[in-house]
Amino acid sequence: MLTKLPVLLLLLAFQCFVSAVNFAWEETQLTKDDIGTFTSIAFADTAPSVPVDSNVKIATSSGRECKVGPWDAAWPTEAEWAAFNTSLDGALIKTVPQGAVCYPNDPHYDEAACAAVVQATGHSGGVVVDPSNIVQPWTAGEPCNITEAPIGNCSLGGFPVYIVNATTVKHVQLGVNFARNKEIRLVVKNTGHDFAGRSVGAGALSVWLHNLQGQKFIPDFSGSNYRGPAARIAGGTQGWQVYNFMADNNISIVAPGESTVAFLGGFTAVGGHSSLTSYHGMGSDQTLQLQVVTADGRFLQVDTDNNTDLFFAMRGGGGSTYGIVTSAIIKAFPPLTLQTAQFVWSGSLDANFSSPNIDPSTGAITVDKEAFWSGVREWIQFSRSVSSAGGIGFSYIEPPSSTFMGPAPGLFQMTGKFILPGQTLEDATAFLEPFFSTMTQLGVPLTQSNTTTITSQAYNTRRTGQGDPVGQNRFSSRLFPRTNWEDPALFNATVQSIRAVVEDGGYTVNAIPYAPTEEVAGFPNNSVNPAFRETLMHAIAFDSASPVKDSRVLPEKVVNAAHARLDSFVDTWRKLTPGSGAYMNEADMQEPEWQQSFFGDHYPRLLHIKRQRDPWGVFWAPTTPGTEAWEVVVADGLPLQTGPLCRT
Known part of the structure; x- marks a missing residue:
């Protein structure tokens, strides 16, 4: 029996190796024979002779200071685009904005199709299936509004001119090579959950990852200082697909909460929070291996043994920056049950209000304004205990005039929850008892309302791809560190600043x-913003009345004034959290000192890696490492992607 053990181990190792191989479509790669004499799709063999420096104005190899656009004589001819499409086996799309079917003067007008698109794009699932659209199209200049009563004409604006519908690694390589060699701006769209214009760009060629699909369970993966269950996830996989994959294999994976967020987009590239953030860490903390097409067009394996600089940078250091991820191997865990406590309470504006009032028909609790804010304070205070127990909190705190969640409530409203992974219902009920008891003492008797519930649900419950409702808002955010809870005066100031906002x-x-500490994350040695490791709360301020959705018709000064007002309030948060930062995926696209705010002390190293790996500036996305070397030139002063991308 002992003599057979090495053979069994060898068979097990072989089985793990087989299950960890790339997807079949990743084996279709660009070759020298494919390139032939078509040099526009050739790999890059040498770096530009002039080094890239974010503080020095330089020209590209053709003497240009801007990326080539349709407005330039150097823009590829129709014959060149046709040849490029041939190399792609017909995968090139000439962009037609999703809303074009709604414009009577557009050749694509179709009244029935318009009605269907308007209905579908009310949720994010209707946006992700389109090659060009994104959930916040105002960053593209709102060039083609999706409405049955459109204003003006439909145009491309900041949407890309052409799109590579990638279904193989070869397609991705061709897109990168053609954009680099022709000096065209390249953008990458996965699902379009893009709040800062990182997936759009005027005059650009886009690589669309939506159709890079597949998931494989690896029962026993060994690599990157890890041994255990894992999964290979394809680049175009959405959150809902990951949850269904978890259900099929009876496992847990740290996945985005919103169903249509791309799993391997910004979620794993910049951090990625979820219901398991305090239990297993950030999305970026789960990555064990990446398959990547880099700026020179080559296809690389990235892990602790190969291309270690990229392994550090691409787990937290910015998306659409160092390369395009076609798939990744991610940690998997045993199945989990979530215990979720949900509650709602409102605060009256009436100074003579008799508190509390419980509506006998709905169970809704209304209290006086001071009791309302005392309850909010206790929720924030108790969240420290929740995070320490591996849980997270989630809430919307609304003013009386807010239309963010629907019609203005006319009251202050707190809609909150605590999520506790890995506990039984009995454990969670006992754990939360002190919170409910204190709330009752404060005059907010949540346990007397039938709107307060504690429920159990499997974390890997199946989902659909409809997604959440889509809305366009400006917002800004901040990560509040643990020290703001440890100092009573600072905690009071923190709560007061949230109340003021x-x-x-x-x-x-x-x-x-939440609390994604290094210990919880397993000491991953990655580029996740160091501020996350000290965080106890991520807070976002939404301007539901923001004029960005009307930026086509409102003067620049109106839009900018609204942003300046929002920024002045969030700046009080920054002053209370010196040395902390913000979560780039859910932050102000005009965040001051964004290098420190989004990347902290990692930024110099990330910038060095960016310059070494992409000296051509192939990949560019707002507020990512190396952004300083380029700027989008726009006439109206708004942070839009509607102009040429030029050297600074």
Whole structure:
């Protein structure tokens, strides 16, 4: 029996190796024979002779200072685009904005199709299936509004001119090579959950990853200082697909909460929070291996043994920056049950209000304004215990005038929850008892309301791809560190600053307490913003009345003034959290000192890697490492992607 053990181990190792191989479509790669004499799709063999420096104005190899656009004589001819499409086996799309079917003067007008698109794009699932559209199209200049009563004409604006519908690694390589060799701006769209214009760009060629699909369970993966269950996930996989994959294999994976977020987009590239953030860490902390097409067009394996600089940078250091991920191997865990406590309470504006009032028909609790804010304070205070227990909180704190969650409530409203992974219902009920007891003492008797519930649900419950409702808002955010809870005076100032943003500013605050410490994350040695490791709450201030959705018709000064007002309120958060930062995926696209705010002390190293790996500036996305070397030139002064991309 002992003599057979090495053979058995060898067979097991072989089985793990086989299950960890790339997807079949990743084996279709660009070759020298494919390139032939078509040099526009050739790999890059040498770096530009002039080094890239973010503080020095330089020209590209053709003497240009801007990426080539349709407005330039150097823009590829129709014959060149046709040849490029041939190399792609017909995978090149000439962009038609999703809303074109709604414009009577557009050749694509179709009244029935318009009605269907308007209905579908009310949720994010209707956006992700389109090659060009994104959930916040105002960053592209709102060039083709999706409405049955459109204003003006439909145009491309900041949407790309052409799109590579990638279904193989070869397609991705061709897109990168053609854009680099022809000096065209390249953008990458996965699902379009893009709040800062990182997936759009005027005059650009886009690589669309939606159709890079597949998931494989690996029962026993060994690599990157890890041994255990894992999964290979394809680049175009969405959150809902990951949850269904988890259900099929009876496992847990740290996955995005919103069903249509791309799993391997910004979620794993910049951090990625979820219901398991305090239990297993960030999305970026789960990555064990990446398959990547880099700026020179080559296809690389990235892990602790191969291309270690990229392995550090691409787990937290920015998406659409160092390369395009076609698939990744991610940690998997045993199945989990979530215990979720949900509650709602409102605060009256009436100074003579008799508190509390419980509606006998709905169970809704209304209290006086001071009791309302005392309850919010306790929720924030208790969230520290929740995070320490591996859980997270989630809430919307709304002013009376807010339309963020629907019609203006006319009251202050707190809609909150605590999520506790890995506990039984009995354990969770006992754990939360002190919170409910204190709330009752404060005059907010949540346990007397039938709107307060504690429920059990499997974390890997199946989902659909409809997604959440889509809306266009400006917002800004901040990561509040643990020290703001440890100092009583600082904690009081923190709560007061949140109250001021809601009560004085009129903004909705989305407060999400969690604690993705290094210990919880397994000491991953990655580029996740160091501020996350000290965080106890991520808070976002939403301007539901933001004029960005009307940026086509409103003067620049109106849009900018609204942003300046929002920024002035969030700046109080920054002053209370010196040395902390913000979560780039859910932050102000005009965040001051964004290098420190989004990347902290990792930024110099990330910038060095960016310059070494992409000296051509192939990949560019707002507020990512190396952004300083380029700027989008626009006439109206708004942070839009509607102009040429030029050297600074």
